[in-house]
Amino acid sequence: MKLAYLSALVLFAALPCTAQTTQPAIEDFKPASTNQPGRQYPQVNSEGRVRARIVAPQAQSVELDISGVKYPMSKRADGAWVGDSTPLDEGHHYYQLVIDGASFPDPGSTFIYGSGAWRTAIEIPAKDQEIYALKNVPHGQLRELFYIAKSSNTQRHCIVYTPPDYDKDPGKRFPVLYLQHGLNENETGWGNQGHAGLIMDNLIADGKARPFIIVMENGGISGSPGERGARAGAAPAGAPAAGGGRAGGGRGLFNFSAFERTLIDDVIPYIDANFRTLADQPHRAMAGLSMGGMQTRQIALAHLDTFAYIGVFSGGSIAPANIKDMDSVKQKVKLVFVSYGSREVDPAARRGRAGGPFGGDPKANTDALKDAGVNTHYYISPQTAHEWQTWRRSLHEFAPLLFKD
């Protein structure tokens, strides 16, 4: 069961989108927004195709590898290899170049951490990209923290978003959302490819969300800069029971008990000591994507006196049967938010892909939980799969529902 979950995560990323190789590309390619400064390649066209280019005059073969799907590239007279992908979903896609059998990040793109490494990704412009555009509005800050976690004596690295008016009124305190990345991502994902800061800046400027702090820590299942130095490379924090929203501990790959202890014993006290937080249950939320959603489900349900809001993005759902003490949940949990990309929950769009929504039908579970008396919210991101565009939109839907006291 646990391995089935992992396989689902991996295969979701590995299977191709709609193949349209027989259609010629529309020749309106432009440099991608994710390019390094001044770089002309890779490019994206209006269909969402990627065109990669690399000068490798002595290479025997070059391929464009987007999330595991390989597209051939061909050598031109000038020694450059050029190749196009099929049209991709809107949003963010990991990719690399394969030169004579060796995989490399594309030197034309900026780097983000995903799929277990610092690598390159490309942005296909989305119709709703305004939600994370950099606009002329007051901006918060993404703060990079290095500190030593007392209970485990480990070095940690964490990103904290503070809202635009955080420093304006030194007497004001703020609620906190603990927001987790997915498997093989790290604490930089939500700020870099997730654009969490810009999404919040825009929501706050529009009066759609209450200003709050977001803490982005390392969930610890992959080796990552979340823990450095003394224990860098040592045992990662582990990972959870993958049952459909089962609260409590777990074993094996998805055993999150070590991260749970770090979050409860180290991270939250450190944040409450170093930021002007409203340090109580009604002003604390936890959410995450994919594995981070599983962590949220396990940890938040096991700590009902710590978290009042629960967000699970592409990471399963919570059925009444998963809850041991329904009275406590009804009393203490102000919101259970569950979201997926449409391609994750639509059997037709899945077309044989392994996995699918984890832990049962998320809509049915969420409805049943609502019927049981818990405030729930269910969101489906249109025309996206298990990918960042789903999670950007999920945060954009989730944030306005938080801390409405």
Add this chain to the structure above:
Amino acid sequence: MKLAYLSALVLFAALPCTAQTTQPAIEDFKPASTNQPGRQYPQVNSEGRVRARIVAPQAQSVELDISGVKYPMSKRADGAWVGDSTPLDEGHHYYQLVIDGASFPDPGSTFIYGSGAWRTAIEIPAKDQEIYALKNVPHGQLRELFYIAKSSNTQRHCIVYTPPDYDKDPGKRFPVLYLQHGLNENETGWGNQGHAGLIMDNLIADGKARPFIIVMENGGISGSPGERGARAGAAPAGAPAAGGGRAGGGRGLFNFSAFERTLIDDVIPYIDANFRTLADQPHRAMAGLSMGGMQTRQIALAHLDTFAYIGVFSGGSIAPANIKDMDSVKQKVKLVFVSYGSREVDPAARRGRAGGPFGGDPKANTDALKDAGVNTHYYISPQTAHEWQTWRRSLHEFAPLLFKD
């Protein structure tokens, strides 16, 4: 003259260190501290040699390219190519892999921005690495700011270090150091490869430096994330007169007048409005490395009512002849700090490298300025060249001298 400066900068980086190719390597290689999490290669040995490894079974040739010096790699039976460098100076070195004529960042390393791109670098452990080690002391924060500069209506990206106790006492205000990167680097350099935050944390914990804010902006001569969106890729901010510390405007590649306007009209007002600064001349410093030192020399000397402390690291020096109004400088400038790596100023160590210290003998100029009545400080980093170890040490020497009122 201006091109001579640029050539000096480029050639400094391009020429080899001591070659010892005939000696066999000592086999005590360990994974570099700059590696991606969990990666075993590249490695560094006790001599400071780099050993790179990449699996590229179909490649025809693979080379290790460290700052322009190429070392051959050879193919092993398992399809991996392996090669060693000669011993390198302590500290931080940009490098890449060349596969069949195409240059790539090494997927084993983390990425930093240098030499005009996000690329890979490797850290050779230094005897004095304690000055930037992550220790169990109170830590400041590196804050990432996105904002729109009002006077030029451009999108900007900036990194700000706030000291450990910044958020402890909301009534306390802090001095500010504006700290600039070099040519083809950007605003992330001082925080990432420079370790400016950790250097300050350690100095403050030891009681050796007064806590202050550091603002790391983009000097704008290379296309960079310093300006995004609306004008991304548009005219870079320009660059200055490269004469030995000549205050005032300039033309051509090193004309910094656009950055000067941005810094004075946009950046400083934005920082003073959004941070608890001591917003007056006695509590404002400017420093920079290489091109950033040239910017500092030009801008700070032209704005004596804005900056009281001047730091020039490997970026020239200031002779009395460069100063138009010595009385004003004597009255307003509390410190002129000039530093170089020993290999930059030692003719024997230079051994034919182009360049050398810019704008005359820095020691003679600094002594003459002291004799003219200006408080000066001269520092030489032992056994380093035009490279980050020189600049980490320079900040470590400079910071304790600031804001001693």
